[in-house]
Amino acid sequence: MAGHDNGSVLQFAPFQSSVDEGFWHRLSSLKLNQLGIDESPIFITGFYAPCSHSQVSNHLTLLGESLPPEPSAQSSHLSLRSGNRNRCSVPGILYNTNTLESFQALDKQSLMKAEAKKIWEDIHSGRAEQESSVLSRFLLISFADLKSWKFYYSFAFPALVLDPPAMITSLKPASQCFSLEEADSLTAVCNEWRNSSTTADVPFFLVSIDSNSHATIRHLKDWEVCRSDGYKLLFGFYDPCHLPNNPGWPLRNFIAFICSRWNLQKIRFFCYREHRGFADLGLSLVGEALISVSQEWKLHKHIPKAVGWEVNKGKKTRCITLANSMDPIKLAVSAAELNLKLMRWRALPSLDLHMLSATKCLLLGAGTLGCQVARMLMAWGVRKITLVDSGKVSMSNPLRQSLYTLEDCLNGGEYKALAAVKSLKQIFPAVEADGIVMAIPMPGHPVPSQDEHDVLEDCRRLQDLIDSHDAVFLLTDTRESRWLPTLLSSNANKITITAALGFDSFLVMRHGAGPLVDYRSESMSALSAELGNFSLADRDKRPRLGCYFCSDVVAPIDSTSNRTLDQQCTVTRPGLAPIASALAVELLVGILHHPHRIFAKAEFANSMDNGSTEQPLGILPHQIRGSLSQFSQMTLVGHSSSSCTACCSIVVNEFHNRKMDFVLEAINHPTYLEDLTGLTELKEAANSFDLDWDNDIDDDDECVEI
Amino acid sequence: MAGHDNGSVLQFAPFQSSVDEGFWHRLSSLKLNQLGIDESPIFITGFYAPCSHSQVSNHLTLLGESLPPEPSAQSSHLSLRSGNRNRCSVPGILYNTNTLESFQALDKQSLMKAEAKKIWEDIHSGRAEQESSVLSRFLLISFADLKSWKFYYSFAFPALVLDPPAMITSLKPASQCFSLEEADSLTAVCNEWRNSSTTADVPFFLVSIDSNSHATIRHLKDWEVCRSDGYKLLFGFYDPCHLPNNPGWPLRNFIAFICSRWNLQKIRFFCYREHRGFADLGLSLVGEALISVSQEWKLHKHIPKAVGWEVNKGKKTRCITLANSMDPIKLAVSAAELNLKLMRWRALPSLDLHMLSATKCLLLGAGTLGCQVARMLMAWGVRKITLVDSGKVSMSNPLRQSLYTLEDCLNGGEYKALAAVKSLKQIFPAVEADGIVMAIPMPGHPVPSQDEHDVLEDCRRLQDLIDSHDAVFLLTDTRESRWLPTLLSSNANKITITAALGFDSFLVMRHGAGPLVDYRSESMSALSAELGNFSLADRDKRPRLGCYFCSDVVAPIDSTSNRTLDQQCTVTRPGLAPIASALAVELLVGILHHPHRIFAKAEFANSMDNGSTEQPLGILPHQIRGSLSQFSQMTLVGHSSSSCTACCSIVVNEFHNRKMDFVLEAINHPTYLEDLTGLTELKEAANSFDLDWDNDIDDDDECVEI
Ligand SMILES: [Zn+2]
Ligand SMILES: [Zn+2]
Structure with a gap:
C-alpha cells in the first residue's frame, strides 16, 4: 500500500507457532527417561523460514529435533541443524511443569522479562551482530500430562517494545522500489545467500545496492563496510509473514537492535519473502520507518518492556491430546x-x-x-x-x-x-x-x-x-x-x-x-x-x-486321589x-x-x-x-x-x-x-481298586450332553 | 414263540434306567443345601409302568421327585406319589460320594449283597406279600461333580439268582393261551385293576380264571383264597419289557418269592403289557416255568447271590454333563x-x-x-x-x-x-x-x-x-x-x-x-x-x-492442587x-x-x-x-x-x-x-493465581486431537 508519509504506527504481524506431534513424543520420552521430576528449563530450538506462499505465513515450528538429542543420536542430530534453508534456528526455552496447577501458576511476566533481558543483552554485547538468529527468541511453557497424553502449552515470542513506537512512512512491494536491474541483482544475491549453506539460515542481513544497480548482501557484523559504501541500504530479514501490509514479527527486535546498536532514526527495511523457494520481490516488502525512542530506552541497564504471548482462538493456553492418534499399544x-x-x-x-x-x-x-x-x-x-x-x-x-x-x-x-x-x-x-x-x-x-x-x-x-x-x-x-x-x-x-x-x-x-x-567357580568366588x-x-x-x-x-x-468334594x-x-x-x-x-x-x-x-x-x-x-x-x-x-x-x-x-x-x-x-x-516314615500303599470292577469311567469326550 | 417243552433256561430282559435332568438338579440342590459332605445313603424312589408300546420297553425312571422332598414342598410331593398308574414306585437307594475316587472305590459287591438281603428278608418276613413293590429294588451309585455339573453313575437292579435256574417250558402271547371269553374277562379285570387308584401301582398280583371263564385279580396276600379256587392260576406282574420272547426283569424276584414263600415248582406267569394304556393280551405273555432250587437256597439264612448291574454301551459307569444345557448364569x-x-x-x-x-x-x-x-x-x-x-x-x-x-x-x-x-x-x-x-x-x-x-x-x-x-x-x-x-x-x-x-x-x-x-433406645439397651x-x-x-x-x-x-506428576x-x-x-x-x-x-x-x-x-x-x-x-x-x-x-x-x-x-x-x-x-493449627491459604494471567485452560471437549 502506497504512502504512509504522514506516519502511522508500524504494526507487526505476530509470529505463529506450530508444534509437530514428534515434539511432544520426544518431550514425553525425555521426561520419562532423563528428566524425571526435574523442572529446570530446557533449551530448545524452533525453526522458521521466509514466507514462501502468497496466502500463508510461515510458522515457527517445533519438531522432535527441537529438543535436546537422545544421548545416542547426537551426531546425526547436529548435521540436521546447520545450513538448512527451511530451518532457520530460533533459540527458545521450555518451562515444562510437573502439574497443571504449577503450569497455571507460572509467573508469565517474569519469564517474559527474562527473555527480553537476553535479547537486550545480546544487542548490547554485540552478540546479535555476530549471530543474528539470537534476535528472535521464543518461550514455551507447558504441562505434559503423560497419563492421558494431553499437553497444555503457551508460546511467547518476546518483542522489545519501542517507546514511543516506530512510525511507518512507506510500505510497498519490493518490486515497486527498485529499477529492473536493481531488482534482478537483488533477486540473484538473495537466492545466492539462501542457497549457500553458510548463510541460508542467517535470518537478519544487510542489503546495499550501489550506483551500478548492483546489490550486495552482508552479515550484520559488516555494518561498517555497508554504511559507507551503500547507495541504497536496506535492513533485510526473513519475513515469515505473507500479509501485504504488515511486516512480520522478527522485524520488531531487529529495529530495536538497529536503533540501540547503531543509533539510526530512519531506516529502510526489507521483508524478504519467497515463492516456491526463490526470492519473490512481488511478495517481499520494502518499508521506511522513523524511530525516536526516549533516551532512557537506550540505556543498557534499562530493559525495555516486552510483549508477545501468542493468542490462539482468543486464548493463550492451548491443549492438544495425542492419545487418540497413538497406537493404543504404544x-x-x-x-x-x-x-x-x-x-x-x-x-x-x-x-x-x-x-x-x-x-x-x-x-x-x-x-x-x-x-x-x-x-x-x-x-x-x-x-x-x-x-x-x-x-x-x-x-x-x-x-x-x-x-x-x-x-x-x-x-x-x-x-x-x-x-x-x-x-x-x-x-x-x-x-x-x-x-x-x-x-x-x-x-x-x-x-x-x-x-x-x-x-x-x-x-x-x-x-x-x-x-x-x-x-x-x-x-x-x-x-x-x-x-x-x-x-x-x-x-x-x-x-x-x-x-x-x-x-x-x-x-x-x-x-x-x-x-x-x-x-569354587570363578563367578562364584567373589560371592x-x-x-x-x-x-x-x-x-x-x-x-x-x-x-x-x-x-x-x-x-x-x-x-489328590481321596480328596473329598470340599x-x-x-x-x-x-x-x-x-x-x-x-x-x-x-x-x-x-x-x-x-x-x-x-x-x-x-x-x-x-x-x-x-x-x-x-x-x-x-x-x-x-x-x-x-x-x-x-x-x-x-x-x-x-x-x-x-x-x-x-x-x-x-x-x-x-x-x-x-x-x-x-x-x-x-x-x-x-x-x-x-x-x-532315608526318611523312615512310610506312607500306606495307595488303595487298589476292587479288581472285579472295571474302572470304566467315560472320558470327557464321551459324556452325554443333554 | 411256541414250545419250550424240552426246557431251556428262562432268560430275562434287563431293566433299563432313565434319569431325568430334574433328578440331577434336585440332587445338586440337596447336596448343596442339606447334605453338605454327608455321604450317608439316601432312600429314593424309581418309577416304572407296564410296557405300553410294541417296540419300546419301559424304563425305570428317576425324576426330581425320586429324591426326598424339599422341606417346604412336602405335601404336594406326597400327593404325586400314590396311585399313579404310570408311576409304580420302586424303592431304591442312592450312594452319592464326594469324590470320583471314592465313587470308583465303592465296594459294588457288598452294596449289591445288601440290597439282595433286603429283598430276601422281605420275602421271608412276608412283607413282600403285603407290599409287593418291594420285590423290585434298585441301587444307584453316583458322584455329582458340582463344579463342572458332571454326574457319574451306575445302576443296579438286584435280582436273586435261582440255583439251578428256572427252566421255561412254554412262552406265548397271552392272546393264544385263553378262550375268547377268558381273554375278554382277563382284559376287563386287568383294566379295572390298573384304573383303580388303590391297585394301579401294585405291580405283582395273582390272576385266577374260573371254569366260567371269569377272571379275578387278587393281591399276593390273597394267595390262600386264590390257590383253592382257581382253575387257571397265573402269577402276574407289570412287565416293562416289550420283547416277544423274554419276560422282563421283575419276574426274577417274583419267581424267587413264589418258590421261597409258596414252595411251588411249576408256575404259570403272566407278563402284563399294555397298548396305549389298555391291557393288550397280544403283547402280554404267558409262560410256564419249572423251578427246582437246591435245599440250601430255601434256607432263610442263606442269602442267594444277586446280579443286575446295568450295562450301557458296554460300560457300567455312565457320565452325563448338564453344564452345556444349563443357563450359564444359573x-x-x-x-x-x-x-x-x-x-x-x-x-x-x-x-x-x-x-x-x-x-x-x-x-x-x-x-x-x-x-x-x-x-x-x-x-x-x-x-x-x-x-x-x-x-x-x-x-x-x-x-x-x-x-x-x-x-x-x-x-x-x-x-x-x-x-x-x-x-x-x-x-x-x-x-x-x-x-x-x-x-x-x-x-x-x-x-x-x-x-x-x-x-x-x-x-x-x-x-x-x-x-x-x-x-x-x-x-x-x-x-x-x-x-x-x-x-x-x-x-x-x-x-x-x-x-x-x-x-x-x-x-x-x-x-x-x-x-x-x-x-437409651430400646434396640440398643440390650447391647x-x-x-x-x-x-x-x-x-x-x-x-x-x-x-x-x-x-x-x-x-x-x-x-490435590499442588501434587506433582508423581x-x-x-x-x-x-x-x-x-x-x-x-x-x-x-x-x-x-x-x-x-x-x-x-x-x-x-x-x-x-x-x-x-x-x-x-x-x-x-x-x-x-x-x-x-x-x-x-x-x-x-x-x-x-x-x-x-x-x-x-x-x-x-x-x-x-x-x-x-x-x-x-x-x-x-x-x-x-x-x-x-x-x-477447636483445632489450632491452620493451613496456609491456597496460593492465588497471578491475576494478570487469565486462567483460560481449554476444557477437555475443546482439546485438539491430531
Ligand atoms: Zn528342600
Ligand atoms: Zn473421627
Missing part, C-alpha cells in the same frame, strides 16, 4: 512405564526396571494364585511370563481367579493357560505371555507303561521351561505337584518362590540355592568370599535356605490368595534387587540384623507366614534338610546322574524318595 | 454358591451366606482399591455392590486396577464406575452392581457460586447412597475426599471401612459407631447393657472407636493394594459376623483378651497397618477424638442441625472445620 506401554518410572523417581532410585522387564518368569499353576501373581508381575514391569496349567476354566473360577470371566467357562471351558494369556494381553498388550497346557508329573502317581513316554516328555518339557526362565513360581494346589519343579529348580539353581494356602493362613517362601552350585563364614568343601553343612519340602518328614505322594475345591478365605500372591511377587522383586540374589541370607522384620544389608525395597525374608484370623504376618527361616526329598544333595545328585530315569522311579514308586533320602 | 450362581457352601461345611459352620449376599456395599472409588475390593466382596458372596467414581479409565490403570482392560481406555476412556460394573457382570452375571459417575465433594475445595447447586446435589446424593447401603468402603486416593463420607456414615451409623496406601505401607481400619447413637462399662450419659467419654480423621491435627483441606499417579508398591483390599473385605466379613457389629470392641492379634469373644472368623481388630518393606503387619486401636473434624459429636451434631449448609461451609472455608472443632 500408549499402554508408555503409561505403564510412566507409572513405574514415577515409582523410581520418587521412592526407589535403585529400582532396575530394565532388569525386571527382561526377567523371564515361569508360573506353574494358573489358578487363584497364578492369575494374581501374573497380574502383580505385570504391575511391577515384568514383561515375560509363561503360565503352565492343564486345567480348564470352570464356572466357579472367575470369582477368585482374576484373569477369567464367565465367557471363558462356556462350552466346557477354555484351557486356563490359554485364557490367562489372552486376558493378560487384554490388560497389557505388550506383555510377552505364553500359555502351556500341561500337567505337572507328580511323584507317587504311578504311570501306566503306555503313558510313560508322554509323562517323560512332560518332565523334559518342564525341565526345558525351568532352564529357560529366570524365576519359577510354584502356585499349584497340591503338594506333590511342587516336587518335580522344586527338584528341577534346585538342579538349575533358579530363583523359586512358593505360595501355598490353607483355609485362613498362607505360606510364601523363596527356595534356597541348589546343592550343586560350584562355589562366596563375601558370604564367607562356611566351608566350601562341605556343602551340606553350608546354611543353605530350605525349599518347600525341607521341613517335611514324608515324601510328596498322591494327595478339598477339591480350594477352600480358603477369599482374601488369602491376593495377599499371598502379592507377597510372592514382592519377594521376587526383592530377590532380583538383592546383590546376592538367590544366595541372599534370610532377613527378619524389625530385627537388628538388617543394618548391614539394608535394601531400598526393605528386608528379604526366607518365609512369610500369615493368618487372616489373627490379621498377623511373620517372617521365618528354615534351613535346608539333608534328607529333603526335593533339594538335598543326594536327590539332586541322583537326578543329575540318572536324569529322567530317576524321575520316573520317583513317580512310580511312592516310597522311593523316602528310601533314597 | 451355572455361575450355583458354582459360586458351591464354593462358599464348601467353605461353610468345612471350616465355618456359622458363616451366614444369606446375610452376606443381602449386604449392600457402597464403594467410594473404583481405582486400584475399589476394583480389588469389589472382586473380594463377590468372592465372599456379596451380591449388591455400588461403585462411585468420577474418573475415566486411563492407559496406566489396567495394570493395577483389576477390573479394566486396554479396551476400556480407548477413545478417551470409559467412566470407571461403569466399566467396573460391566466387568463385574462379566465375572459374575448375577451380581447386582451399580456404577455412579460422581465426584465426592471435598472440604477446602471452594466452589464457585454457579456450581453450588450441583455440588449440593452431589452431597445429597452421597447421603442417600450411604443411607441406603449397609457398609461403606472409603477407597479414594485423597484424604479430603474421605471427609464427607466419613461424616455421613458417622451420622447414619453405618459400617465404614477405610483402606489407604502409602508407598510401601498401608492402613486398613473400620470406623467406630457414630456419636449420636441413642443407647449397651452388654457393653457395660461406660457411662451412657457422657457420650464423648465413651470409648468409641475412632474414624480415619480422629488422629489428625489438621482438617482435611485441598491436597503424586498424581498413585505411587505405591504394586503389592500393597491387593493386600489392603483383601484385608478390608475380610474385616467387613468379620464385622458382619460379630454379634456387636459396628459396636464390637477392638481385638488384637494373639492377645489374651480374645478368649471371651472369639469368633469363628478370628479376631476383629480396629486398625491393621502393614509394611511391605518389613513384610510385617500389626493390629492397633485408636479411639475417637472429641475434636475430630469428621466424627466428633460437635461436627456430627452441627451437620445434623444444619445439614447441607454446614457441608457447604466446610467445603468453601478451609479453616471452618478447624475453627469449629
Whole structure:
C-alpha cells in the first residue's frame, strides 16, 4: 500500500507457532527417561523460514529435533541443524511443569522479562551482530500430562517494545522500489545467500545496492563496510509473514537492535519473502520507518518492556491430546512405564526396571494364585511370563481367579493357560505371555507303561521351561505337584518362590540355592568370599535356605486321589490368595534387587540384623507366614534338610546322574524318595481298586450332553 | 414263540434306567443345601409302568421327585406319589460320594449283597406279600461333580439268582393261551385293576380264571383264597419289557418269592403289557416255568447271590454333563454358591451366606482399591455392590486396577464406575452392581457460586447412597475426599471401612459407631447393657472407636492442587493394594459376623483378651497397618477424638442441625472445620493465581486431537 508519509504506527504481524506431534513424543520420552521430576528449563530450538506462499505465513515450528538429542543420536542430530534453508534456528526455552496447577501458576511476566533481558543483552554485547538468529527468541511453557497424553502449552515470542513506537512512512512491494536491474541483482544475491549453506539460515542481513544497480548482501557484523559504501541500504530479514501490509514479527527486535546498536532514526527495511523457494520481490516488502525512542530506552541497564504471548482462538493456553492418534499399544506401554518410572523417581532410585522387564518368569499353576501373581508381575514391569496349567476354566473360577470371566467357562471351558494369556494381553498388550497346557508329573502317581513316554516328555518339557526362565513360581494346589519343579529348580539353581494356602493362613517362601552350585567357580568366588563364614568343601553343612519340602518328614505322594468334594475345591478365605500372591511377587522383586540374589541370607522384620544389608525395597525374608484370623504376618527361616526329598544333595545328585530315569522311579514308586533320602516314615500303599470292577469311567469326550 | 417243552433256561430282559435332568438338579440342590459332605445313603424312589408300546420297553425312571422332598414342598410331593398308574414306585437307594475316587472305590459287591438281603428278608418276613413293590429294588451309585455339573453313575437292579435256574417250558402271547371269553374277562379285570387308584401301582398280583371263564385279580396276600379256587392260576406282574420272547426283569424276584414263600415248582406267569394304556393280551405273555432250587437256597439264612448291574454301551459307569444345557448364569450362581457352601461345611459352620449376599456395599472409588475390593466382596458372596467414581479409565490403570482392560481406555476412556460394573457382570452375571459417575465433594475445595447447586446435589446424593447401603468402603486416593463420607456414615451409623496406601505401607481400619447413637433406645439397651462399662450419659467419654480423621491435627483441606506428576499417579508398591483390599473385605466379613457389629470392641492379634469373644472368623481388630518393606503387619486401636473434624459429636451434631449448609461451609472455608472443632493449627491459604494471567485452560471437549 502506497504512502504512509504522514506516519502511522508500524504494526507487526505476530509470529505463529506450530508444534509437530514428534515434539511432544520426544518431550514425553525425555521426561520419562532423563528428566524425571526435574523442572529446570530446557533449551530448545524452533525453526522458521521466509514466507514462501502468497496466502500463508510461515510458522515457527517445533519438531522432535527441537529438543535436546537422545544421548545416542547426537551426531546425526547436529548435521540436521546447520545450513538448512527451511530451518532457520530460533533459540527458545521450555518451562515444562510437573502439574497443571504449577503450569497455571507460572509467573508469565517474569519469564517474559527474562527473555527480553537476553535479547537486550545480546544487542548490547554485540552478540546479535555476530549471530543474528539470537534476535528472535521464543518461550514455551507447558504441562505434559503423560497419563492421558494431553499437553497444555503457551508460546511467547518476546518483542522489545519501542517507546514511543516506530512510525511507518512507506510500505510497498519490493518490486515497486527498485529499477529492473536493481531488482534482478537483488533477486540473484538473495537466492545466492539462501542457497549457500553458510548463510541460508542467517535470518537478519544487510542489503546495499550501489550506483551500478548492483546489490550486495552482508552479515550484520559488516555494518561498517555497508554504511559507507551503500547507495541504497536496506535492513533485510526473513519475513515469515505473507500479509501485504504488515511486516512480520522478527522485524520488531531487529529495529530495536538497529536503533540501540547503531543509533539510526530512519531506516529502510526489507521483508524478504519467497515463492516456491526463490526470492519473490512481488511478495517481499520494502518499508521506511522513523524511530525516536526516549533516551532512557537506550540505556543498557534499562530493559525495555516486552510483549508477545501468542493468542490462539482468543486464548493463550492451548491443549492438544495425542492419545487418540497413538497406537493404543504404544500408549499402554508408555503409561505403564510412566507409572513405574514415577515409582523410581520418587521412592526407589535403585529400582532396575530394565532388569525386571527382561526377567523371564515361569508360573506353574494358573489358578487363584497364578492369575494374581501374573497380574502383580505385570504391575511391577515384568514383561515375560509363561503360565503352565492343564486345567480348564470352570464356572466357579472367575470369582477368585482374576484373569477369567464367565465367557471363558462356556462350552466346557477354555484351557486356563490359554485364557490367562489372552486376558493378560487384554490388560497389557505388550506383555510377552505364553500359555502351556500341561500337567505337572507328580511323584507317587504311578504311570501306566503306555503313558510313560508322554509323562517323560512332560518332565523334559518342564525341565526345558525351568532352564529357560529366570524365576519359577510354584502356585499349584497340591503338594506333590511342587516336587518335580522344586527338584528341577534346585538342579538349575533358579530363583523359586512358593505360595501355598490353607483355609485362613498362607505360606510364601523363596527356595534356597541348589546343592550343586560350584562355589569354587570363578563367578562364584567373589560371592562366596563375601558370604564367607562356611566351608566350601562341605556343602551340606553350608546354611543353605530350605525349599518347600525341607521341613517335611514324608515324601510328596498322591494327595489328590481321596480328596473329598470340599478339598477339591480350594477352600480358603477369599482374601488369602491376593495377599499371598502379592507377597510372592514382592519377594521376587526383592530377590532380583538383592546383590546376592538367590544366595541372599534370610532377613527378619524389625530385627537388628538388617543394618548391614539394608535394601531400598526393605528386608528379604526366607518365609512369610500369615493368618487372616489373627490379621498377623511373620517372617521365618528354615534351613535346608539333608534328607529333603526335593533339594538335598543326594536327590539332586541322583537326578543329575540318572536324569529322567530317576524321575520316573520317583513317580512310580511312592516310597522311593523316602528310601533314597532315608526318611523312615512310610506312607500306606495307595488303595487298589476292587479288581472285579472295571474302572470304566467315560472320558470327557464321551459324556452325554443333554 | 411256541414250545419250550424240552426246557431251556428262562432268560430275562434287563431293566433299563432313565434319569431325568430334574433328578440331577434336585440332587445338586440337596447336596448343596442339606447334605453338605454327608455321604450317608439316601432312600429314593424309581418309577416304572407296564410296557405300553410294541417296540419300546419301559424304563425305570428317576425324576426330581425320586429324591426326598424339599422341606417346604412336602405335601404336594406326597400327593404325586400314590396311585399313579404310570408311576409304580420302586424303592431304591442312592450312594452319592464326594469324590470320583471314592465313587470308583465303592465296594459294588457288598452294596449289591445288601440290597439282595433286603429283598430276601422281605420275602421271608412276608412283607413282600403285603407290599409287593418291594420285590423290585434298585441301587444307584453316583458322584455329582458340582463344579463342572458332571454326574457319574451306575445302576443296579438286584435280582436273586435261582440255583439251578428256572427252566421255561412254554412262552406265548397271552392272546393264544385263553378262550375268547377268558381273554375278554382277563382284559376287563386287568383294566379295572390298573384304573383303580388303590391297585394301579401294585405291580405283582395273582390272576385266577374260573371254569366260567371269569377272571379275578387278587393281591399276593390273597394267595390262600386264590390257590383253592382257581382253575387257571397265573402269577402276574407289570412287565416293562416289550420283547416277544423274554419276560422282563421283575419276574426274577417274583419267581424267587413264589418258590421261597409258596414252595411251588411249576408256575404259570403272566407278563402284563399294555397298548396305549389298555391291557393288550397280544403283547402280554404267558409262560410256564419249572423251578427246582437246591435245599440250601430255601434256607432263610442263606442269602442267594444277586446280579443286575446295568450295562450301557458296554460300560457300567455312565457320565452325563448338564453344564452345556444349563443357563450359564444359573451355572455361575450355583458354582459360586458351591464354593462358599464348601467353605461353610468345612471350616465355618456359622458363616451366614444369606446375610452376606443381602449386604449392600457402597464403594467410594473404583481405582486400584475399589476394583480389588469389589472382586473380594463377590468372592465372599456379596451380591449388591455400588461403585462411585468420577474418573475415566486411563492407559496406566489396567495394570493395577483389576477390573479394566486396554479396551476400556480407548477413545478417551470409559467412566470407571461403569466399566467396573460391566466387568463385574462379566465375572459374575448375577451380581447386582451399580456404577455412579460422581465426584465426592471435598472440604477446602471452594466452589464457585454457579456450581453450588450441583455440588449440593452431589452431597445429597452421597447421603442417600450411604443411607441406603449397609457398609461403606472409603477407597479414594485423597484424604479430603474421605471427609464427607466419613461424616455421613458417622451420622447414619453405618459400617465404614477405610483402606489407604502409602508407598510401601498401608492402613486398613473400620470406623467406630457414630456419636449420636441413642443407647437409651430400646434396640440398643440390650447391647449397651452388654457393653457395660461406660457411662451412657457422657457420650464423648465413651470409648468409641475412632474414624480415619480422629488422629489428625489438621482438617482435611485441598491436597490435590499442588501434587506433582508423581503424586498424581498413585505411587505405591504394586503389592500393597491387593493386600489392603483383601484385608478390608475380610474385616467387613468379620464385622458382619460379630454379634456387636459396628459396636464390637477392638481385638488384637494373639492377645489374651480374645478368649471371651472369639469368633469363628478370628479376631476383629480396629486398625491393621502393614509394611511391605518389613513384610510385617500389626493390629492397633485408636479411639475417637472429641475434636475430630469428621466424627466428633460437635461436627456430627452441627451437620445434623444444619445439614447441607454446614457441608457447604466446610467445603468453601478451609479453616471452618478447624475453627469449629477447636483445632489450632491452620493451613496456609491456597496460593492465588497471578491475576494478570487469565486462567483460560481449554476444557477437555475443546482439546485438539491430531
Ligand atoms: Zn528342600
Ligand atoms: Zn473421627
